[in-house]
Amino acid sequence: xxxxxxxxxxxxxxxxxxxxxxxxxxxxxxxxxxxxxxxxxxxxxxxxxxxxxxxxxxxxxxxxxxxxxxxxxxxxxxxxxxxxxxxxxxxxxxxxxxxxxxxxxxxxxxxxxxxxxxxxxxxxxxxxxxxxxxxxxxxxxxxxxxxxxxxxxxxxxxxxxxxxxxxxxxxxxxxxxxxxxxxxxxxxxxxxxxxxxxxxxxxxxxxxxxxxxxxxxxxxxxxxxxxxxxxxxxxxxxxxxxxxxxxxxx
Numbered sequence: 206x207x208x209x210x211x212x213x214x215x216x217x218x219x220x221x222x223x224x225x226x227x228x229x230x231x232x233x234x235x236x237x238x239x240x241x242x243x244x245x246x247x248x249x250x251x252x253x254x255x256x257x258x259x260x261x262x263x264x265x266x267x268x269x270x271x272x273x274x275x276x277x278x279x280x281x282x283x284x285x286x287x288x289x290x291x292x293x294x295x296x297x298x299x300x301x302x303x304x305x306x307x308x309x310x311x312x313x314x315x316x317x318x319x320x321x322x323x324x325x326x327x328x329x330x331x332x333x334x335x336x337x338x339x340x341x342x343x344x345x346x347x348x349x350x351x352x353x354x355x356x357x358x359x360x361x362x363x364x365x366x367x368x369x370x371x372x373x374x375x376x377x378x379x380x381x382x383x384x385x386x387x388x389x390x391x392x393x394x395x396x397x398x399x400x401x402x403x404x405x406x407x408x409x410x411x412x413x414x415x416x417x418x419x420x421x422x423x424x425x426x427x428x429x430x431x432x433x434x435x436x437x438x439x440x441x442x443x444x445x446x447x448x449x450x451x452x453x454x455x
Contacts, residue, residue, distance in 0.1 A: 230267040231426075233257065233418075234278035234287040237368065239393045241292055241311060244272050252450045253292050253311050257418060259445060260436040266429070274367065276344035285421045292416035294346045304422055308434040309415035315348050316388040317407040318376065318395075325382060327407040331360055337382035338363025340372050347385050348412040369394050377403060385411065 235242050235254070242251035249270045261268045273281065282290035283302040292311050293299065317334075319325050325337060331354040339362050346352065354360045363381035366372035373394050376384045384391070388410060395404050418433065420426045440446040 227267075230269040231261070231288040231429075233268055233270045233289045233291065234273055234281050235270060235291050236275040236278055237272050238292070238387070238390055239397075240389055241387075242270070242272070252452075255449045255452075256310065256437070256440070256446060257291060259449060260433055260440060263436045263439065264429075264432050275342070279344055282419065282421050285423055287421060288423070288426060289418055289420045291418040293419060294348065294414055294416055296346060296352075299419070302422065303419035304426070304430050305417050305419040306430050306434050306437070308417075308437040310418050310437070311416050312413060313416050314388040314413050315351065315411045316386065316391065317411055318384040318386065318391055318404055319382065319407060320376060320379070321403050321405050323382070323405065325407065327409070329409050331411075334383065335359055335361070337361075340364045340366060340375055340381040340384045342366050342369055342372050342386075348414045350412050351385060370398070373398065373400070373404075383407075 235249070237243055238251070238253075240251055241253035242249055244250075249272060254270055257270070258268065271287075272278075278287070278290055279293070279299075281287040283299075290303070292313070294313075295305055299305070317327055325334070327334065331350065337360075339360060341347065341362055341364075343365050351360075355362065364372075364375050366375060369386060369390055372384055372386070373391070375381060377400065388406070391406075395401050420430055437446070440449075
């Protein structure tokens with residue numbers, strides 16, 4: 206009976222008809238941000254990307270991850286041209302336009318870097334660094350402490366780069382005095398460039414900040430946030446989160 210029903214369906218569809226397709230994959234935007242996520246040939250790799258894939262696999266939802274310059278990625282998600290974005294810090298401006306997950310995707314430490322031999326020291330108080338020029342990457346948020354000091358004019362940006370790599374190049378070229386960056390991301394670039402002997406990290410770190418996945422505010426995406434949160438919580442409980450982070454980190 207099943208075979209007969211299948212043959213009847215084929216006849217009714219006709220030789221040129223296509224089988225009904227499943228829903229298209231969710232389009233997720235991110236940035237080049239090793240070791241969290243990075244382009245490797247045709248693949249997007251990194252432990253944050255792998256954690257996102259596993260969570261959506263458990264949800265039964267197919268996804269496609271694409272890397273863009275961060276400002277463009279953020280604009281595309283906020284305007285609904287992408288379905289989601291990661292890994293981003295939570296700010297009031299972003300929360301007004303995106304549906305943030307409650308469960309953090311990855312913890313990030315923001316640190317300050319200087320040229321080796323620099324006389325600059327850091328005691329945890331940004332006000333003590335008011336005489337120096339900072340280098341940042343366009344559209345990247347560096348946490349509440351840095352953002353507030355910048356808005357209040359207690360510190361000053363000397364250069365704005367298009368990428369972390371360009372930011373490091375400008376630090377080494379003496380275009381500014383202090384590079385601010387996610388710690389793991391900065392050290393990944395420093396080691397790949399082979400310039401570890403030329404750069405020093407100031408201690409203590411500036412701030413520890415959770416980063417998230419957020420969805421575009423589209424009616425079709427309603428309910429996905431809570432399902433993603435539940436999948437991520439389950440991954441932390443069963444050890445999958447720690448395993449992926451361990452396997453994918455350098």
